[in-house]
Amino acid sequence: MQVELELNGDTERFEAAKTDSLLDVLRKNGYTGAKRGCDTGACGFCTVIVDGKARNSCVVPASKADGSTVETIEGLGSQSDLHPVQEAFVDNTALQCGFCIPGMIMRSTALLGEDPDPTRDEIREGLSENLCRCTGYEKILDAVEDAADRMADESGAVAADGGHPGSGCDGPCGCEPGGGGT
Ligand code: FES
Numbered sequence: 001m002q003v004e005l006e007l008n009g010d011t012e013r014f015e016a017a018k019t020d021s022l023l024d025v026l027r028k029n030g031y032t033g034a035k036r037g038c039d040t041g042a043c044g045f046c047t048v049i050v051d052g053k054a055r056n057s058c059v060v061p062a063s064k065a066d067g068s069t070v071e072t073i074e075g076l077g078s079q080s081d082l083h084p085v086q087e088a089f090v091d092n093t094a095l096q097c098g099f100c101i102p103g104m105i106m107r108s109t110a111l112l113g114e115d116p117d118p119t120r121d122e123i124r125e126g127l128s129e130n131l132c133r134c135t136g137y138e139k140i141l142d143a144v145e146d147a148a149d150r151m152a153d154e155s156g157a158v159a160a161d162g163g164h165p166g167s168g169c170d171g172p173c174g175c176e177p178g179g180g181g182t
C-alpha cells in the first residue's frame, strides 16, 4: 500500500506493508532520528509530532498515518541552525548517550506548542511517557524551561520588529519573519 504524508513540510509518498507502523515507514526511508526502543509504546524513543500532537510512532499504524502531517527531528533544525529546543538541550548538557533525545525534543516541542509557559511539574508530567536511562531527568527539565524562555524571547523580538508574534501567527496574511507584517 502507499502512504502519503505531509512530512516536514513536503508531501511524500512511501510504500508500506499492511503491518508497518509509522516508525517502520520513517526509518525504512531514512528518517532514523526517531529511535526504536521498546516497539510497544512504552519508552517514547520513537516520538514524532502527528497533526500537532506528540505520538509514539511505533504504535501508529502506517495506514492510520496516511494523509497526516508529520514532523520529525530531521525537520526541526540543522547543525548550523538549531531549533531553540535543540539549542537548550545542548546548552544545558541535557543528554548523555543521546538515544532518547530525539524523542524528548519532539515531545518537548509539541508540549511548548500547546503551552508556551509550562511549570516544571507540567513539563515533568508532559514528558512522563519518555524514558531516559542516563540523565536523571533534571537537566532535561532545565532544558525545557530554558527552551520556553528562548522561544518567548524570540516571539517578543519578532513582535517588537513589527511582525506577528512568531508561532502565534497562522493567519492568511502571508507575513514573513522580519517582514513588517500587516
Ligand atoms: S519504541 Fe516507540 S514507545 Fe518505545
Ligand code: FES
Binding pocket: 094, 095, 096, 097, 098, 099, 100, 101, 131, 132, 133, 134, 135
Ligand atoms: S541520554 Fe541516554 S537514554 Fe537518555
